[in-house]
Amino acid sequence: MSKNNEKYGLLINYEFCTGCHSCETACKVENKLTYGQWGIKVAKDGPRQLENGKFEFINVPIPTSLCNLCEDRVNMGKLPSCVQHCQAAVMFYGPVKELADKMSEKPLQVIFTPV
Amino acid sequence: MAYEISEYYKKHKGEAQWQDGEYTCTRTTMWSGPGCHNGCGVVYYTKNGKVEKIEGDPYNPFNLGKLCMRCINYVEAADSNDRLKWPLKRVGERGENKWERISWDEAYDIIVEKVNGIKKDYGPESIVCMEGTGRNVIWQVPYLCYAAFGSPNFTLGFLSGESCSMPRLVTEAVTEGEFTFGDYSAHFPDRYENPNWKLPEVILLWGQNAIISNPDSSLGHWIVECMKRGSKLIVVDPMLTWLAAKADIWLRVRPGTDAALAMAMNDVIIKEDLYDHAFVEKWCHGFDDFAERVATMPPERAAEICWIPKDTIVEAARLYGKAERGAGTWGVSVDMAQCGISAAQAINALWAICGNLDKPGGQSIIRYAFDQGLAYDYGIEILPPEVTAKRIGMDLPLKQFGFGATAHSDTLLKVIEAGGVPYPIKMFWFQSTNPIANMGAEAPRLYKAIKTADFNVVVDMFMTPTAVAFADLVLPCAMSSERWSQRNWWMPTASIRKVASYYEAKSDEQLILELGKRFSPELFPWKDDKEWIDWIISDQTSKMGMTFDELCDVVCQYEDFEYYKYEKGMLRPDGKPGFNTPTGKVELKLSLFEAWGLDPLPWYQEPPESPYSTPELHKKYPLVLTTGHRSWEFFHSEHRQLKLNREFHPDPMIKMNPETAAKFGVKEGDWVWVENYRGRFKQKVKYEMLHPGVVNAEHGWWFPEKEAAEPSLYGVFDSNCNNLTTMCQNGPTGYGAPYKNQLCTVYKVTEENSKIMPTEQVTRLGGFNYVQK
Ligand code: SF4
Ligand code: SF4
Ligand code: SF4
Numbered sequence: 001m002s003k004n005n006e007k008y009g010l011l012i013n014y015e016f017c018t019g020c021h022s023c024e025t026a027c028k029v030e031n032k033l034t035y036g037q038w039g040i041k042v043a044k045d046g047p048r049q050l051e052n053g054k055f056e057f058i059n060v061p062i063p064t065s066l067c068n069l070c071e072d073r074v075n076m077g078k079l080p081s082c083v084q085h086c087q088a089a090v091m092f093y094g095p096v097k098e099l100a101d102k103m104s105e106k107p108l109q110v111i112f113t114p115v
Numbered sequence: 116m117a118y119e120i121s122e123y124y125k126k127h128k129g130e131a132q133w134q135d136g137e138y139t140c141t142r143t144t145m146w147s148g149p150g151c152h153n154g155c156g157v158v159y160y161t162k163n164g165k166v167e168k169i170e171g172d173p174y175n176p177f178n179l180g181k182l183c184m185r186c187i188n189y190v191e192a193a194d195s196n197d198r199l200k201w202p203l204k205r206v207g208e209r210g211e212n213k214w215e216r217i218s219w220d221e222a223y224d225i226i227v228e229k230v231n232g233i234k235k236d237y238g239p240e241s242i243v244c245m246e247g248t249g250r251n252v253i254w255q256v257p258y259l260c261y262a263a264f265g266s267p268n269f270t271l272g273f274l275s276g277e278s279c280s281m282p283r284l285v286t287e288a289v290t291e292g293e294f295t296f297g298d299y300s301a302h303f304p305d306r307y308e309n310p311n312w313k314l315p316e317v318i319l320l321w322g323q324n325a326i327i328s329n330p331d332s333s334l335g336h337w338i339v340e341c342m343k344r345g346s347k348l349i350v351v352d353p354m355l356t357w358l359a360a361k362a363d364i365w366l367r368v369r370p371g372t373d374a375a376l377a378m379a380m381n382d383v384i385i386k387e388d389l390y391d392h393a394f395v396e397k398w399c400h401g402f403d404d405f406a407e408r409v410a411t412m413p414p415e416r417a418a419e420i421c422w423i424p425k426d427t428i429v430e431a432a433r434l435y436g437k438a439e440r441g442a443g444t445w446g447v448s449v450d451m452a453q454c455g456i457s458a459a460q461a462i463n464a465l466w467a468i469c470g471n472l473d474k475p476g477g478q479s480i481i482r483y484a485f486d487q488g489l490a491y492d493y494g495i496e497i498l499p500p501e502v503t504a505k506r507i508g509m510d511l512p513l514k515q516f517g518f519g520a521t522a523h524s525d526t527l528l529k530v531i532e533a534g535g536v537p538y539p540i541k542m543f544w545f546q547s548t549n550p551i552a553n554m555g556a557e558a559p560r561l562y563k564a565i566k567t568a569d570f571n572v573v574v575d576m577f578m579t580p581t582a583v584a585f586a587d588l589v590l591p592c593a594m595s596s597e598r599w600s601q602r603n604w605w606m607p608t609a610s611i612r613k614v615a616s617y618y619e620a621k622s623d624e625q626l627i628l629e630l631g632k633r634f635s636p637e638l639f640p641w642k643d644d645k646e647w648i649d650w651i652i653s654d655q656t657s658k659m660g661m662t663f664d665e666l667c668d669v670v671c672q673y674e675d676f677e678y679y680k681y682e683k684g685m686l687r688p689d690g691k692p693g694f695n696t697p698t699g700k701v702e703l704k705l706s707l708f709e710a711w712g713l714d715p716l717p718w719y720q721e722p723p724e725s726p727y728s729t730p731e732l733h734k735k736y737p738l739v740l741t742t743g744h745r746s747w748e749f750f751h752s753e754h755r756q757l758k759l760n761r762e763f764h765p766d767p768m769i770k771m772n773p774e775t776a777a778k779f780g781v782k783e784g785d786w787v788w789v790e791n792y793r794g795r796f797k798q799k800v801k802y803e804m805l806h807p808g809v810v811n812a813e814h815g816w817w818f819p820e821k822e823a824a825e826p827s828l829y830g831v832f833d834s835n836c837n838n839l840t841t842m843c844q845n846g847p848t849g850y851g852a853p854y855k856n857q858l859c860t861v862y863k864v865t866e867e868n869s870k871i872m873p874t875e876q877v878t879r880l881g882g883f884n885y886v887q888k
Contacts, residue, residue, distance in 0.1 A: 077122030
């Protein structure tokens with residue numbers, strides 16, 4: 001929640017999430033998370049073949065209860081570490097209302113509001 | 116635009132350094148441990164001479180603020196207590212891992228004495244210098260070898276057939292006289308926004324999982340950016356990677372048969388008249404002969420060889436051939452076959468006949484920025500011609516004519532095994548290379564060969580199996596944040612700035628310079644590493660018109676880039692339009708190969724061991740083994756000691772189709788022995804979509820957490836896929852080697868069959884011959 005009480009979240013365009021682990025690593029390093037602890041964790045489905053012969057391979061990073069939306073960084077005017085480092089540039093941080101507008105632009109996206 | 120820049124960084128736009136509370140923030144680039152071929156822009160946050168935090172630099176046009184997990188976790192690596200802190204001298208026997216701390220001066224004294232003794236008794240050529248890949252030692256170690264030691268024998272580790280990039284580079288050098296890269300807008304600091312750049316309609320990704328591996332000059336995720344903007348994708352890969360799953364066409368090629376596939380695609384494009392007539396008529400040499408040759412490999416035939424349905428080959432050829440703009444990226448898989456040169460030739464021809472060379476969104480012709488020419492031959496002219504002529508492998512045709520300024524590793528091994536004929540090898544200098552853990556094929560054989568040398572030095576950041584097994588001296592190397600250097604591998608020229616230090620570790624340049632001064636001060640006139648780099652920037656890169664300090668202030672500098680250089684007379688020394696080849700054209704039929712008595716047209720040959728070339732062997736070892744694919748966490752044999760990276764990837768994994776696993780009585784998560792008549796290694800099964808006849812094992816594995824002393828040797832041979840590969844099976848040029856196309860079988864690891872581990876077998880029991888019995 002920001003100062004003006006607006007709800008913030010993360011939008012992820014999972015059509016192009018490559019599963020590169022940069023978000024997970026960035027979060028672990030930023031928040032000094034220990035072995036087995038994650039502020040965000042990539043869930044993977046696939047690769048598997050569909051009936052039409054095409055393949056599906058989906059990665060979606062899921063923020064956990066340890067995600068504080070990088071409050072300290074954001075207060076300094078920085079982006080959350082996962083958003084800044086996402087190699088595929090598929091993560092966005094902002095007020096949920098703005099993210100929802102962005103979400104309507106294309107399919108295969110999710111919004112998370114971890115805190 | 117997808118790349119958002121935060122308020123914080125907007126505030127510091129254009130600043131190379133600023134203060135942020137107790138931190139000093141410095142913008143620069145990486146090209147070093149933690150290792151890769153890229154050179155991303157970073158911001159270091161330092162306090163008291165130590166890097167405390169690292170972030171991607173959003174204003175660096177190369178990576179636009181993004182980092183992969185190796186650099187994100189840089190601090191764990193740089194700060195690690197396991198790093199080498201000061202020079203070490205061996206006190207026990209080799210392999211016992213007993214060391215004594217000495218000073219740099221003592222280390223240099225020992226080296227000078229040993230080198231001078233070897234030079235006097237056997238000649239300087241008895242000294243071999245090796246480097247690995249990734250760290251920015253491309254020109255430094257060669258210079259040490261030539262200018263300080265006076266030896267012509269600089270090699271790329273024990274890389275069989277020089278089959279990483281060299282076959283592709285050499286092929287491009289004889290085909291169009293230049294190097295090319297898929298155009299993902301890398302030549303422009305404003306990247307995708309540049310008005311001259313156009314989006315590739317199709318991207319042909321050949322033998323590389325680009326998002327994980329480290330393509331030269333490009334970041335794999337640039338391809339993802341193009342996909343977002345609408346580029347179609349054709350992926351040639353035996354495994355269904357994320358990119359292959361997203362591709363319009365996936366060509367699940369049998370490892371080692373890329374030459375056949377590329378020939379067939381050329382054949383379809385020519386037969387269906389999809390090639391660029393105007394370009395071929397005006398700019399290509401030998402088209403008719405080429406067309407005739409590729410017609411011997413119609414898609415029906417390639418389908419059988421490559422294990423890909425004929426229609427899929429045809430479809431892929433059409434998609435690429437019809438595209439207005441096609442960009443291509445290729446990986447080491449192209450090189451890693453006996454006919455690697457041929458595969459490279461046929462793929463290169465595809466780009467050319469479709470008119471994609473130097474076209475926006477096509478295949479850009481690219482040189483080192485500002486024409487800097489420092490590479491493996493830096494300093495070679497210092498050697499007298501009679502010494503250069505002694506370089507190992509000079510009888511190979513391409514070496515004779517100056518293509519590839521390196522000694523030939525396979526021939527080197529033969530020289531050692533022949534007991535030193537024509538001359539003995541007495542000393543190895545290993546800088547940033549760990550050949551028995553990685554890179555060297557047939558690692559157990561190398562172990563024996565390297566042990567025969569009298570004196571070995573290892574320069575690295577951590578103690579490695581190579582250091583424990585062979586070194587008499589181990590010298591600690593600085594990491595990226597601890598060195599002044601520059602990166603000029605294609606575009607742009609980038610500075611690497613020193614912001615920290617670690618005990619007595621020195622940069623590659625610093626230690627080479629200090630040592631070089633003791634041999635030939637006139638050839639090492641620079642005061643320190645920074646002055647050396649400054650000299651290079653002003654001398655080699657004079658067109659740029661900057662000092663090194665100025666380059667550090669701007670971080671990286673781009674050269675103006677022009678497309679269609681061949682039309683503008685920008686490629687040939689005589690300034691005429693055309694390509695820098697004997698005919699002035701792109702040579703579909705290689706006139707240089709013809710002159711050297713080599714087949715000038717692409718050809719296909721079965722891998723030396725395969726279901727078809729060695730059917731008896733295939734009965735016993737029914738699976739095709741491919742090795743060496745990359746993982747997010749590691750760069751070759753690096754990073755195994757980092758907790759965070761190992762949390763993601765604790766064990767070596769062999770990828771198998773679930774069907775294959777079932778057939779061999781194993782399942783996901785099982786440890787299996789992978790074996791052929793050369794040896795065996797163990798890895799853990801992971802299910803992936805591969806052809807049921809193919810398995811895919813990881814490389815570079817050793818276990819820093821295990822005992823260092825022999826016979827354990829960090830378990831370096833236990834999970835080593837190079838127990839099964841082989842040296843000395845190269846193509847007629849000396850290039851190309853079957854790292855990715857061997858045969859093997861697989862069985863479950865049990866207590867019973869694991870009493871003697873491979874490392875003990877190699878270090879104590881004389882090798883793997885028992886497997887043959
Ligand atoms: S926003 Fe910050 S805390 Fe949340 S997942 Fe990303 S890096 Fe972790
Ligand atoms: S960093 Fe981006 S691309 Fe990589 S796994 Fe996370 S969301 Fe996906
Ligand atoms: S290790 Fe990764 S982040 Fe670092 S320079 Fe290489 S590609 Fe860039």
